[in-house]
């Protein structure tokens with residue numbers, strides 16, 4: 001079993017953002033203000049020389065956290081080996097302290113859904129995740145991984161446990177760590193009306209190594225994690241609570257749509273760093 | 284493998300208009316098509332049409348965003364019609380597979396526009 005992140009990278013890394021090529025020049029220019037870059041592995045699957053050089057250059061200047069979107073660890077059909085091989089190659093080149101994916105499935109019966117779809121919180125789903133993660137680790141190698149909670153667009157009935165208990169069981173069975181997406185948690189709590197503190201109480205405290213923060217918006221009666229807005233004040237408050245509880249090692253700001261001037265992203269990174277470091281001092 | 288069958292049914296629902304039509308008309312019949320056991324059939328029915336359609340809209344929006352990113356000049360030229368036309372196209376043509384699927388999607392959409 002791969003070592004948990006806590007044993008492998010004891011240092012707190014800091015704050016950064018999910019790298020966008022549109023910001024490449026500003027990213028290098030401001031590298032003193034960016035402790036870590038998450039890279040979406042799928043954006044580096046192009047096996048051209050230019051793409052490999054881009055990744056190598058990023059790895060020379062930043063701590064990189066490769067993040068997969070389509071490994072589909074929750075697929076009962078098993079993993080797509082071609083995707084896994086590509087993903088593993090990006091992780092290897094990134095020389096990362098850990099890699100991350102989602103507690104979700106994106107493929108079934110030969111169909112690509114195109115986005116993260118929720119799993120039922122059942123023992124069978126846990127077994128599938130364990131089996132697929134085991135296979136992924138055989139190819140990626142002995143590097144810690146962190147699995148992320150998704151924003152649930154729908155909730156499947158028939159759950160045998162709540163999400164935090166499911167995540168706890170996943171950590172216990174596989175030794176993985178958790179990437180807690182605070183915006184997704186916020187969105188799920190608003191859309192499905194559960195208590196965030198109860199959720200946090202039930203999570204395995206030592207397992208949370210990384211946070212995502214992002215902005216969302218209301219679309220009718222549904223709160224959507226659009227990643228197209230500034231981080232909401234309520235989410236920042238939640239980040240503070242989460243940091244005080246779990247002392248994560250890194251916070252990554254996600255901004256995918258309606259990219260603002262880079263100064264706004266830098267300001268969010270700065271704010272995340274302050275929260276992370278203050279929580280560290282308080283502990 | 285009940286989960287595999289459930290996921291296959293879900294993937295159809297999330298990506299195929301004809302599957303959604305069949306599901307909304309008769310959820311029990313739809314569940315039988317995928318050989319779901321009663322437990323999984325109940326899980327499927329528990330989603331609810333409202334949330335299902337909201338999810339499908341968000342998937343289509345994501346596809347439209349990717350297409351607009353890949354075809355920026357077309358998006359600029361068409362303005363709001365770009366999205367309206369894309370959603371019409373997306374109802375009929377599901378997203379493909381593989382790492383190039385958004386590029387393929389944009390290409391297919393461009394062909395669709397040419398055919399108008």
Ligand SMILES: [Fe+2]
Nearest residue numbers: 148181212254
């Ligand atoms: Fe996230």
